[in-house]
Amino acid sequence: MATLYDTLGVKKGASADEIKKAYRKLASQYHPDKNPGDTSAEERFKEVQNAYDVLSDPEKRKQYDTFGADGRRPGRGPGFDPRDFGGGNFTINDLGDLGDLFGGLFGGRAGRGAGTRRAQPERGADVEVVVNVSFEDSLRGLETKIPVQVTTACRECGGTGAEPGTSPIICPQCNGRGVIAESQGLFALSEPCPRCRGNGTVVEKPCRNCKGTGREVRTKTYTVKVPAGVKDGTRIRLKGKGEVGASGGPAGDLFVVTRVQPSKLFQRRGADLVVDVPVTYAEAALGATVEVPTPYGDRVSLKVPAGTQDGRQLRIRGHGAPKLKGGGKGDLIARLRVTVPKKLTKKEREALEELQKVSREDPREELFA
Ligand SMILES: [Zn+2]
Ligand SMILES: [Zn+2]
Structure with missing residues (x-):
């Protein structure tokens, strides 16, 4: 069976430079622009590109070198498609992206691999409040205090969710990586850690105020300057005054919508x-x-x-x-x-x-x- 190296016409130990050179030569030779209507050239071009995709990426190349022929589903045609990676036990849908798969295989990829399943920072939700303004005030402008119910970081625990005096500990199940690797034959399948939900840390003693969520609903009072000239339905944006974000994400915005009382005249x-x-x-x-x-x-x-x-x-x-x-x-x-x-x-x-x-x-x- 032809290997990817064969496709590019290089030796297995070829340097990155040799691979690049071979690829350029073949890619230009089989380029569809140069071979209009020639389907076999087009096929060849795709194979060359596919081979280069794998062999130009040190991670993928290592993977291919290690598992190459054996790792492929039996009976597949020549050519190595990274997306076809599978021992037969799971399908592409179970894999998530390749980073997770490889992250699980190569423990040494800490920092990249381990971080892929970490809870992503999420921007907080926007909050909208209505403020009633008399017709006269809509022309003069006014400063008013408005109470806004927002979910904020818990004041007791500072948002960690851990009872004050204690701190979240490194998750013992995943050792703080946020992912766990399950061995499935040749391949390790990585999943978000169920214990810490991908955070890498767990709270042993939950904060009593927020029950470990790290968040609480609070009524915050904002002083809002309603500018002179607002109309019924004018939206004033207060950046970052909405809901707090999750996992270090930015806060949402607060929108103050003016309801202007109609004038008799x-x-x-x-x-x-x-x-x-x-x-x-x-x-x-x-x-x-x-x-x-x-x-x-x-x-x-x-x-x-x-x-x-x-x-x-x-x-x-x-x-x-x-x-x-x-x-x-x-x-x-x-x-x-x-x-x-x-x-x-x-x-x-x-x-x-x-x-x-x-x-x-x-x-x-x-x-x-
Ligand atoms: Zn964990
Ligand atoms: Zn708390």
């Missing part, structure tokens, strides 16, 4: 604020100067042009909501509402009747045009 439209301003028929027809309240408690004068129609919107610059980005303020938009008196005095009635008589305009003309 002002409606938000981006950074602009819309306010309905009632005007009389006479003011709309003749023109007038009216006062408009701003959301900041003062008032501004607004010129209503003669002949203003109901619903007309007039912009008062710079009296809207603060802009969260870029600074400055939006506009206040006065939406004029022509109102009709519900009751008339005698004088008003006479004046209106007189107006009716002299009116020359038919407001419904366009309906029948």
Whole structure:
């Protein structure tokens, strides 16, 4: 049976350099670009690459040299596929990645092999809290304290899970490696240690406060600066103030979501604020100067042009909501509402009747045009 060395045309004891040279020569010779449509060249190219993959990696080469032909499933064709490694007792799915398999075989790979199954650092979860903000405060901004329930490192044991005064010990089952190797014929199969769940350490006396979990749920109070100009649903991110991470992972973020109480007078439209301003028929027809309240408690004068129609919107610059980005303020938009008196005095009635008589305009003309 052809060996990987045969595939590359080198001797078994070939140096890394010789292997590389042989590979380059063959790879360029059989490269599909040079042999379009030639399937046997393509096959050869794959074999060469496969052989080089194994022989260029000292770890894999050692493995191949040691177990090469015997380690393969009987009846397989030529070529050594590292993924086919198997004594017949377990399938690829049982293996996990190769690092674990080899880590179990070569105890000397401490540091790399032993660490592969260690519990991975995990980022803590993000936490979201809602803060209610009055309409006025949404424009002014405010500083508020909000209680947030977060899972944090236990204060009693500092997150180790061990009763204060004791410390976690090196796991006796795996000697702190976090993995255990089970021999299965020729191969050792490594698994996360069940005793320490891959941590490498175990707690003998669990902390009473957190029952050994190292975590506790606490209500933390954060002072949050809600910037001027927030809207209903604005999310403020406080980096690293969420749940603590596991196994040394970073903490999640805290998101403060503002719920802004609606205003009776002002409606938000981006950074602009819309306010309905009632005007009389006479003011709309003749023109007038009216006062408009701003959301900041003062008032501004607004010129209503003669002949203003109901619903007309007039912009008062710079009296809207603060802009969260870029600074400055939006506009206040006065939406004029022509109102009709519900009751008339005698004088008003006479004046209106007189107006009716002299009116020359038919407001419904366009309906029948
Ligand atoms: Zn263990
Ligand atoms: Zn504790």
